[in-house]
Amino acid sequence: MNQQGTIGLRDDRAGWRQRGASAWALSALLIGSYCVLYWTNWLDPVATALGLRHKWFLYGALYTLAMGFGAIGALRRHGNSRYQRIRIAVNVGVQAIFGFTIPFVLPLVDQPEAYLSYFWPLKLDALFPHSLAEMPMGLAVWSIGGSFILAPFAALIWGKRWYCSWICGCGGLANTFGDPWRHLSSRSPTAWRFEQVAVHATLLIALLVTALVWVGQLQGGAAGATGESARSWYGFAVGSLLSGVIGTGLYPLLGPRTWCRYFCPMAAVLGLAQRAGRFRVAVQPGLCIACGNCSTACEMGIDVRAYAMADATFTRASCVGCGMCAHVCPRGVLRIESTTRLHPEYARAGHVVVDL
Amino acid sequence: MTKHVVIVGNGIAGSEAAREARRVDPNARITVLSEESDRPFSRPGLMYAACGQMAPADLFPFGDAPATRAALTGVDVANRRVLRLDGDPIAYDALVLACGSRPRRPAWSGIDLAGIGHFVSWQDLVWFEAEVHGHGIADAPIPGASDSPYRARPARQGHRPSHPVVIGGGLVGIEAVEVLVAAGLKPTFLLRDDAFWPIALSTRESEVVVERLRHDGVDVHTRVHVEGFAGDGRVEQVRTDGGDIACDFAVVAVGVEPHTRWLADSGLNFAHGGIVVDATMSAAPGVWAAGDAAALPSPSGHRPWPLWYAARDTGRVAGVCAAGGLARWERGVPTNAARLADMDYLTAGEMDGDATWFDEERGPVHSTLRIALRNGRIVGFTSLGRRWHVAAMAHMIQEGWTLGRVLDALPTAAFDTEFVTPYRPTSNAGMRP
Ligand SMILES: Cc1cc2nc3c(=O)[nH]c(=O)nc-3n(C[C@H](O)[C@H](O)[C@H](O)COP(=O)(O)OP(=O)(O)OC[C@H]3O[C@@H](n4cnc5c(N)ncnc54)[C@H](O)[C@@H]3O)c2cc1C
Ligand code: SF4
Numbered sequence: 122m123n124q125q126g127t128i129g130l131r132d133d134r135a136g137w138r139q140r141g142a143s144a145w146a147l148s149a150l151l152i153g154s155y156c157v158l159y160w161t162n163w164l165d166p167v168a169t170a171l172g173l174r175h176k177w178f179l180y181g182a183l184y185t186l187a188m189g190f191g192a193i194g195a196l197r198r199h200g201n202s203r204y205q206r207i208r209i210a211v212n213v214g215v216q217a218i219f220g221f222t223i224p225f226v227l228p229l230v231d232q233p234e235a236y237l238s239y240f241w242p243l244k245l246d247a248l249f250p251h252s253l254a255e256m257p258m259g260l261a262v263w264s265i266g267g268s269f270i271l272a273p274f275a276a277l278i279w280g281k282r283w284y285c286s287w288i289c290g291c292g293g294l295a296n297t298f299g300d301p302w303r304h305l306s307s308r309s310p311t312a313w314r315f316e317q318v319a320v321h322a323t324l325l326i327a328l329l330v331t332a333l334v335w336v337g338q339l340q341g342g343a344a345g346a347t348g349e350s351a352r353s354w355y356g357f358a359v360g361s362l363l364s365g366v367i368g369t370g371l372y373p374l375l376g377p378r379t380w381c382r383y384f385c386p387m388a389a390v391l392g393l394a395q396r397a398g399r400f401r402v403a404v405q406p407g408l409c410i411a412c413g414n415c416s417t418a419c420e421m422g423i424d425v426r427a428y429a430m431a432d433a434t435f436t437r438a439s440c441v442g443c444g445m446c447a448h449v450c451p452r453g454v455l456r457i458e459s460t461t462r463l464h465p466e467y468a469r470a471g472h473v474v475v476d477l
Numbered sequence: 478m479t480k481h482v483v484i485v486g487n488g489i490a491g492s493e494a495a496r497e498a499r500r501v502d503p504n505a506r507i508t509v510l511s512e513e514s515d516r517p518f519s520r521p522g523l524m525y526a527a528c529g530q531m532a533p534a535d536l537f538p539f540g541d542a543p544a545t546r547a548a549l550t551g552v553d554v555a556n557r558r559v560l561r562l563d564g565d566p567i568a569y570d571a572l573v574l575a576c577g578s579r580p581r582r583p584a585w586s587g588i589d590l591a592g593i594g595h596f597v598s599w600q601d602l603v604w605f606e607a608e609v610h611g612h613g614i615a616d617a618p619i620p621g622a623s624d625s626p627y628r629a630r631p632a633r634q635g636h637r638p639s640h641p642v643v644i645g646g647g648l649v650g651i652e653a654v655e656v657l658v659a660a661g662l663k664p665t666f667l668l669r670d671d672a673f674w675p676i677a678l679s680t681r682e683s684e685v686v687v688e689r690l691r692h693d694g695v696d697v698h699t700r701v702h703v704e705g706f707a708g709d710g711r712v713e714q715v716r717t718d719g720g721d722i723a724c725d726f727a728v729v730a731v732g733v734e735p736h737t738r739w740l741a742d743s744g745l746n747f748a749h750g751g752i753v754v755d756a757t758m759s760a761a762p763g764v765w766a767a768g769d770a771a772a773l774p775s776p777s778g779h780r781p782w783p784l785w786y787a788a789r790d791t792g793r794v795a796g797v798c799a800a801g802g803l804a805r806w807e808r809g810v811p812t813n814a815a816r817l818a819d820m821d822y823l824t825a826g827e828m829d830g831d832a833t834w835f836d837e838e839r840g841p842v843h844s845t846l847r848i849a850l851r852n853g854r855i856v857g858f859t860s861l862g863r864r865w866h867v868a869a870m871a872h873m874i875q876e877g878w879t880l881g882r883v884l885d886a887l888p889t890a891a892f893d894t895e896f897v898t899p900y901r902p903t904s905n906a907g908m909r910p
Contacts, residue, residue: 125842125863126894129820130659134528134610139532203841203896208533304531405892408814408867410785411489411538412522417531426538447894451525451816453864456892 127470128201128414129284137373138301144373145361152370159361163223174224181221184294188213191297198300198332202448208286212293220290241268242327243387245355249331273386273394280400282442289387291364291380295420296443299369303445306376313422316383316439323359324389330355340443359384378420382439384426392438400442400459406432408454414454415446429454480505481567482799483559487511487544488520489785490768490792491575495542497796497804498573505800508567510559512619513545513627514599521785523596524652527605528659535615548621549576550742556691562621571763571799574740574752575792578733578769578783580627580649581835586705592633593727596653598626607632608726609641609660626736633711638662638726642715644703646673647828648815650730651686652697655818663694665722666809667701667715669731674817677824681837682845682861689818698722735770735781748772751781758795767795786812810871820844825870826857834880836906838862841898847907848883853868855883863900864892 127182137143153307157163158180168179176183192213199205224442241248247264256264275283285292295303330351337348358438374380381388402425410433428435440457447455482498484491487509495509518536525531548562552574558566580595582588592608595601603616618629629659637660643653646668659665671684673690702718706727716720735750746753751772752760760766768788770780787793790806797804812825820843831851837845844862848855854877858870868892874882884902891899 125821127821128524128530128816129531129819130528130655132659134529140804191857202894204894207896209531220718229797277752304535403892405866406868407786408812410521411519412525413519413531413538414522414525417535430538444894449530452814453821453892458895 126199126204126444126450128449129198129201129449131198138304140305140374144302148371148373149245149370150470152366154452155366155370159365161321170316174249178221178225181225184290185221187298188216188290188293189297191294191300195300198447199448202444204444205448208444209297211287212289212296214287216290216293220374223365232243234323235461238262239289240272240387241331242324242387242390245327245331245352247333249352251335265365273390276394277398280396280398280436280440280457281388282440282444285381285388285441286443291368291385292293292378293440295377295381296373299372299420302372302374303378303420304376304417305374306378306382306420306429308416308419308424318455319383320385320389320392320439321365323384324386326355326359327386331402359386376420376422379439381441382421388439388441395440396436396438398436398459400440400457401434402428402440402446403434403456403458404429404432405454405456408452410452412451414449414451418445418449420445425455478707480570480801481568482507482571482573483567484509484573484575485511485559485766486515486573486574486577487514488577488579488768488788489517490770490795491573492517492542493789493792494573494575494765494767494796497793498800501797501800501802503862504903508550508569509544510547510561510567510619512546512548512625515543515546515617516540517542517544520597523599524601524656527596527602527609527656530659533602536598538894545574546619547620548625548627550622550739552740552745552764554744554764557763563824569763571801572765573758573792573795573799574766574770575741575758575768575788575795576770577788578735578781579736580729581734582729582733583731584702585703585706586716587712588705588729589630590706590708590712591631591710592638592708594630595626595651595728596656596728596730598734600627600629600817604630604632605656605728609637609657609661609662611636611787622739624738625657640665640723641726641728642667642722642724643728643730644668644715645730645732647672647730649733650728651690651817653728653730654690658693658695662695665696665698665724666690667703667717667722668697668699671699673697673699677828678859679715679833679835679847680848681835682768682859684794685837685843685845685861686817686820689820693818733769733783735772735783738771742906747780749781751779753779754791756794756807757798757803758791758806758888759798765795765799767791773806773808777815789796804897810874812867812871814867819860821864822859822861823863823865823867823870824857825867826855826874828857828859830856830906837910838900838903838904842900844900845899850880853879855880858883863897865895866890866892868882882909 136140165177169175173179192209246252290416333351334348337345363384409429413426425436444457447457482505484494504583516537517539519724522536526533549559550562554689558568560566580597594604603614606612606614621627641662641664643650644667654664654666673686704716706712707714714896715724747761752766754766754771758767760763769783773782794804794806810826817820830851832850834848847859
């Protein structure tokens with residue numbers, strides 16, 4: 122009944138959540154399914170038989186279902202927090218409406234396949250000259266404005282969470298279907314360093330590929346061929362391999378945010394905005410008991426406890442603002458927030474006095 | 478010459494002392510000794526590992542900060558040496574005793590039966606895990622004194638208890654109860670008093686907590702005096718003044734006491750079992766004490782203050798002073814936080830005023846708020862079910878704000894998670910006799 126994020130203690134020792142044999146089997150199954158989806162046409166007849174036109178709609182339907190059922194599980198665990206209830210409901214709703222229903226229905230009513238979709242650089246197509254030219258005017262403006270103004274600006278105000286854990290389909294799957302594995306994200310300093318390099322490297326590659334495609338589509342000829350091959354290489358390496366096969370396939374082994382944390386170029390852009398903006402994880406000084414619930418629950422592998430023990434309110438570029446650290450903290454030490462009002466700096470009444 | 482700082486204990490007091498000593502004297506040789514564990518772990522976090530919400534390895538806040546394992550048997554203050562059970566004495570220039578507390582063990586008949594234990598040490602976690610889940614946790618206990626709280630205990634594996642009983646209505650007791658509930662069991666909870674934790678909670682607050690426990694299937698008994706245990710090798714019954722209660726697994730959580738019996742011959746001064754220290758944590762020439770093991774200066778004489786927060790702060794002071802720096806500890810406004818039956822509990826100041834303002838909200842948020850006043854000024858604050866900025870509360874108490882001013886300022890002190898309906902006093906709010 123409380124809106125507060127109470128933990129609801131539970132026993133999580135099941136092997137499928139703890140890298141047991143069942144987790145490996147599940148991971149193999151997911152990876153196998155992605156390979157079949159991306160590189161065979163075996164699923165097309167299944168999709169047709171189900172009235173879903175082609176394999177991508179079958180995938181969309183399964184994806185939305187996985188999110189829906191995952192959301193039920195996630196809400197059973199965390200639904201005692203109002204933040205989690207609203208966030209997960211919005212995220213699943215966005216996927217069901219914008220991710221599946223609209224794209225599926227538009228051709229049925231003879232409308233062009235133009236709808237609100239991902240922004241650049243998550244979807245490079247959003248900014249290619251040919252695709253922009255094909256869009257209705259409004260949508261082209263939305264595509265450009267959304268990518269360069271709306272998305273980063275909103276991240277300045279609310280942090281990247283407005284996108285990564287409220288809207289995005291990848292984040293949505295991670296926080297519903299992938300939620301049982303959130304504690305597996307690596308907290309090692311090496312993983313952090315790799316994350317910083319990898320996520321910005323993918324962003325640079327995305328920029329480069331976009332530039333090549335632009336030059337190619339405007340000039341045609343040899344440049345056009347280069348652009349096309351860059352585009353299809355990017356689609357294979359980043360779109361299929363990193364976001365699908367590795368990103369989702371390894372949920373049961375590496376945690377659900379592998380793609381978001383290490384490779385998503387959109388997360389890189391939003392992370393930079395977040396660092397410059399006002400989103401923060403507020404820490405109450407002197408209250409942490411070092412239990413580690415927050416760090417364990419962090420799907421981005423942030424060692425929240427280290428900040429809490431150092432009484433340091435912080436903003437990390439990778440934080441997707443899922444709110445789980447504050448939710449599980451048994452002492453009310455943490456609060457994710459993006460208000461302009463800072464907590465009044467009340468004097469800390471009596472503690473160690475060090476005079477060196 | 479490099480100074481040898483020896484720190485007994487790698488709990489929070491010992492770990493913070495080591496960190497501060499290193500900061501103050503980068504060249505000092507620092508030795509941390511611990512009987513209990515190689516790595517510092519969060520004792521208040523034990524329950525989260527026990528209920529499976531976290532892995533035991535998630536309890537290590539300082540990563541790999543290995544201590545030297547040793548079971549110590551005394552201190553020779555005159556010759557600056559600590560004595561150990563196995564091996565040569567260890568010489569020191571400065572000694573920090575951060576040896577914590579041990580569970581109180583009443584002289585009840587049958588208390589040594591199998592299936593009876595405590596919930597305080599790493600070895601208790603290992604035992605608990607084996608008894609409740611039949612799992613093993615990696616542990617390499619070292620031989621200690623026969624009554625050491627860090628001795629490994631044999632546990633029955635592979636059987637879940639069918640009649641678990643927790644004795645003692647304090648913070649550790651309720652944590653043990655919640656762990657058993659998380660394991661899907663329905664424990665019996667035996668309280669000596671009329672209500673749960675009456676030294677800290679008002680009657681209504683206790684009722685709220687007990688209602689929640691009962692809702693989770695806990696069988697709460699109040700006003701029960703435990704007299705002993707019965708059983709053939711393993712516990713089968715708890716004997717109480719109200720009759721026998723079936724029991725095949727019992728956690729005795731009737732408080733802790735400073736773990737200082739091993740220091741009896743050291744010549745140090747003790748109060749209520751704790752090592753008497755001054756505001757710099759100095760106990761004797763070359764000896765400092767901190768954390769649960771220390772009896773800290775207070776307006777009513779020297780007393781142990783077995784709280785994580787006090788242990789952390791006094792550990793820092795002891796570390797600075799032992800390394801040759803200057804630091805002093807001030808009690809300030811006492812604050813504490815806990816979670817009781819999944820409700821956030823927060824308190825600041827002293828609750829023994831001459832008047833009390835109380836409010837209970839029901840609805841989407843179930844919370845209680847109690848403000849103790851003396852001569853019309855706030856001296857204490859206790860809340861269940863909501864989160865507050867604890868430094869703000871301490872500040873208001875320190876400055877002696879009036880009730881009106883406190884209530885006006887409450888919104889600025891709110892720390893609830895986003896989207897939680899803000900607190901507003903209900904129509905029942907008001908002064909209580
Ligand atoms: C289940 C539980 C929950 C708790 N929850 C809270 C809470 O929510 N909030 C709060 O404020 N407090 C809480 N506490 C109390 C808090 O944990 C203690 O106050 C704090 O841990 C004390 O720290 P310390 O460093 O003084 O001693 P300890 O953590 O007890 O450390 C003692 C150290 O001394 C070593 N040692 C002792 N004797 C010897 C010897 N003879 N030879 C060698 N080594 C020795 C041990 O190996 C150990 O490393 C809780 C306690 C328990 C048991
Ligand atoms: S911030 Fe909260 S959850 Fe994290 S370690 Fe501290 S007390 Fe535990």
